[in-house]
Amino acid sequence: MSFMPGADAEELRTHLRKFLDQHADRTRLRQQLDRDSGYDPNLWRRAADELGLAGLATPERLGGSDAGLSTLGVVFEELGRALTCAPYLATIGLATSAVRAACGAEVAAPMLAAITSGTVATLAWDGEWPSGSALRLDGTAITGIAPLVLDGNDAELLLVAARVDGGAVGLCRVEPNAAGLLRTPLVTLDTTRRMSRIDFDAVPATMLAEDAGADLDHALDIAALLLAAEQVGGAGRVLEMAVEYAQSRIQFGRPIGSFQAVKHRCADMLVDVELARSLVFHALHAADADPAAAALESALVRGFVSDAYVACAAANIQIHGGIGFTWEHDAHLYLKRAKAAQALFGSSTAARLRAAALLGVST
Amino acid sequence: MSRATEAATEAAEAFLGEHPVGPTSDQEQRGARFDAGLAIVHFDTGSGGRGWDAGEQPAVDEVFLRAGCPDWSARNVIGLGMAAPTIHAHGTEQQRRRHLRPLFTGEDIWCQLFSEPGAGSDLAALATRAVRVEGGWRVSGQKVWTTLAHVARWGLLLARTDPEQPKHRGLTYFVLDMRSAGVDVRPLRQLTGEAEFNEVYLDDVFVPDDAVLGEVGGGWQVAMTTLMNERVSLxxxxxxxxxxxxxxxxxxxxxxxxxxxxxxxxxxxxxxxxxxxxxxxxxxxxxxxxxxxxxxxxxxxxxxxxxxxxxxxxxxxxxxxxxxxxxxxxxxxxxxxxxxxxxxxxxxxxxxxxxxxxxxxxxxTSEVLRTVLGERVLGLPPEPRPDKDTPWASLRRS
CATH class of the missing domain: 1.20.140 (Butyryl-CoA Dehydrogenase, subunit A; domain 3)
Incomplete structure (x- = not known):
């Protein structure tokens, strides 16, 4: 049985690609970058209503389709391919995973139902892993600084990993407009993905799940796997861009793609993309079958896929030559997405050393 | 595990229940496995398979390996990896019946007679000639890098039957009996010190008509099947x-x-x-x-x-x-x-x-493969190819 996505997932891919081509094309992408908000609420709602994208990780009894990680991987791949500006990684990758991993069914239900109908959500913490979050919950109020929160300004459902009275880390919820909460949008390297700094000054919080550190780390591993699928989509798109250009750009009387120096560089990009795709979909398949596999799979996948995307995005600029270095060309948007995604959930080297430890290679 | 994979595993386990490892020789057991259609499961019934999805093969192989059946993949690497799929795809019913079973049991080891001193990356430029005679062909030439030729019973042979055609079009694919008169296998020592490869000299070797695999002049298409399987196998x-x-x-x-x-x-x-x-x-x-x-x-x-x-x-x-x-x-x-x-x-x-x-x-070579990926997969324009439409006989060769 293949670990690659099945027929249903591929059908969803076809629909989604058409949808994104129509509603989230290059012109709209550029317009979005100039707005205060990181996403187009219209597009988000339509994607939720027409394609059910927001409910893919929600159980069926709450109105979702619980499609599984492989199918989600296909969606992330397409979003990464189109460089869609949408809080999907924060809402589905992080927040939904956190709620499903940490919360009991009754606590989770209203939040998952809200996400399914289009509520934007995110998870804030301070530190490398949520289980090590330095945010403090003293009594019922959170204090501290979450320096880098994905879609922190757009989130309507704000989840926080905070250390409870100096003990274990719990999952809490705060109201985005609560007193003592300050959300500051940041200038991000990757302008297609927004991040905020959130200052908590004794912000009233509701406890959702106590002693949730391990569950939230698991949620981060799931988010990292889905991010990897998004990275594969971006890498695949820059390969297409490079090939299209190499076919049409004429120098020395022939298309530059007919020269082996350029052709072999494109072939190396193809190899990176397909190897990354094998790793990612195998990892999603494995984590679908056994959630306990997510830690090792995400550690294994992250380094390779992150580095491959950066390499492909840079090669795309090189193959385009001067035009690839301009603001007007989209090549830099992909490069910045690639470089930022590489740094988003820990470095490639950190992931590799973690994988070595989990595999028992380093002992 | 999918239902099909479970069924495949069960079928292999049931077979082992009836044919346990030990009482019979490995070769007999592999023969019975072939007859049961559990050899190469996506092959047709009667040809060692059951017409299953190819994705079920690893599950079946694993059952046999776990039971302690010897792994033949290195000993008959060309036979299992390349000859079997090529014969299954292009062979006549008679060729399938004659070759597939002994290939699978390990009775017949196979080798591949493709590369030549003057035709490496540019395989289609090969010079080994096959000339038509009564009832078959007479083949002369030199092959090189022939893995396992010294133990092989059969060889996959690509030879030129029409030098006046452009190089890809004048080739024919044969199954060569390595015991034929005129076949001379000599060790070729490599930098590791051992002689894993061979040079094979073919001197006026007779090959009967029923040893042609595919069409006369259609050897390149058949060779593509072998090469694609070789890449996966390698x-x-x-x-x-x-x-x-x-x-x-x-x-x-x-x-x-x-x-x-x-x-x-x-x-x-x-x-x-x-x-x-x-x-x-x-x-x-x-x-x-x-x-x-x-x-x-x-x-x-x-x-x-x-x-x-x-x-x-x-x-x-x-x-x-x-x-x-x-x-x-x-x-x-x-x-x-x-x-x-x-x-x-x-x-x-x-x-x-x-x-x-x-x-x-x-x-x-990795360089050729990058070009293949660039041109065949990505659709990048080819290098100028002056040799492509020229009759082979007029080509410049080293």
Whole structure:
């Protein structure tokens, strides 16, 4: 049985690609970058209503389709391919995973139902892993600084990993407009993905799940796997861009793609993309079958896929030559997405050393 | 596990219940396995298969390997990896009946007579001639890099039947009886010291008409089937995660760490190699599924390229981790092994390192494969090719 996505997932891919081509094309992408908000609420709602994208990780009894990680991987791949500006990684990758991993069914239900109908959500913490979050919950109020929160300004459902009275880390919820909460949008390297700094000054919080550190780390591993699928989509798109250009750009009387120096560089990009795709979909398949596999799979996948995307995005600029270095060309948007995604959930080297430890290679 | 995979596993286990390992010889047992359609499961019924989805093969193989059945993949690497799929795809009913069963049982070892001294990467330029005679053909020429020719019963032979045609069009594919008069197999010693390959001289060898595989003049199309299977086969077997070359690398790393010779920098490098090898392994599994379903995608060439490009660095780094042990070698005495373990795994990193230098040459050089990927998969424009439409007889050759 293949670990690659099945027929249903591929059908969803076809629909989604058409949808994104129509509603989230290059012109709209550029317009979005100039707005205060990181996403187009219209597009988000339509994607939720027409394609059910927001409910893919929600159980069926709450109105979702619980499609599984492989199918989600296909969606992330397409979003990464189109460089869609949408809080999907924060809402589905992080927040939904956190709620499903940490919360009991009754606590989770209203939040998952809200996400399914289009509520934007995110998870804030301070530190490398949520289980090590330095945010403090003293009594019922959170204090501290979450320096880098994905879609922190757009989130309507704000989840926080905070250390409870100096003990274990719990999952809490705060109201985005609560007193003592300050959300500051940041200038991000990757302008297609927004991040905020959130200052908590004794912000009233509701406890959702106590002693949730391990569950939230698991949620981060799931988010990292889905991010990897998004990275594969971006890498695949820059390969297409490079090939299209190499076919049409004429120098020395022939298309530059007919020269082996350029052709072999494109072939190396193809190899990176397909190897990354094998790793990612195998990892999603494995984590679908056994959630306990997510830690090792995400550690294994992250380094390779992150580095491959950066390499492909840079090669795309090189193959385009001067035009690839301009603001007007989209090549830099992909490069910045690639470089930022590489740094988003820990470095490639950190992931590799973690994988070595989990595999028992380093002992 | 899918229902089909469960059924495949159950069928293999039921077969082993009736034909346990031990009482009969391995060859007899493999014969019975072939007759039961559990040899190459996507092949037709009667040809060693059951017409199943190719994706079920690994589950079946695993049942047999776990039960202690010997693994034949290195001893009959050409037979199982290339001859079987080529004969199944292009052979007549008679050719299938004659060759597939003894190939699978191990009774017949196969070799591949493609490359020549003057036709390496440019295989279609080959010069071995087959001339029509009463009842068949007379073949003369020289083949090279012929793995296992010294133990082979049969050879997959590509020869030129019409020199006036452009090079791809004048070729015919034959199944050659290696015991025919005029076949001379000579060892070809390689840089590891051993003679795993051979040179094969063909001097006026008679090949009967019923040994033609496919159409006369249609040899290139048949050869494509062989080459695509070769790439998947050389891309590596779907072994277990972390086994093979990277398994050795990890073992060497552990020794080096115990001796205080490897820190986080070495660990990071090992994990880079590990992840790439794992990605190549998974891509080859995809390639195998695609190929056996009859829809070969780019994965075969990718997997072959990657196995070569990752295997050598894995052993290269293993050598570095060996420290002063890398200064020594086990033995350069010339031997003629009767198996081909192209990806190493011999247990001796120094030998495997030297052997891995061939990985980026055998079965298509990495340079040729990059061009194949660029042109056939990505659709990039070809290099100017003055040789393509010229009659072979007028081509410049080395």
């Amino acid at each position: 891309g590596g077997r779907p072994a277990e995660r972390g086994s093979g070359a990277v398994g050795q690398l990890v073992a060497v790393l552990r020794q080096a760490r115990a001796a205080g010779r490897a820190g986080d920098a070495e660990l990071d490098r090992v994990m880079r190699l590990w992840a790439r090898a794992e990605a190549a392994r998974l891509t080859n599994i995809r390639a195998g599924e695609q190929l056996r379903r009859g829809t070969p995608g780019p994965e075969g060439s990718i997997a072959k390229l990657q196995m070569a490009e990752s295997n050598n660095p894995v052993y290269d780094h293993s050598m570095e981790l060996l420290g002063t042990q890398a200064l020594l070698y086990r033995d350069y005495t010339e031997t003629r092994p009767d198996f081909a373990a192209v990806h190493g795994g011999s247990g001796d990193v120094r030998y495997d390192y030297l052997r891995s230098l061939a990985n980026s040459i055998e079965g298509g």
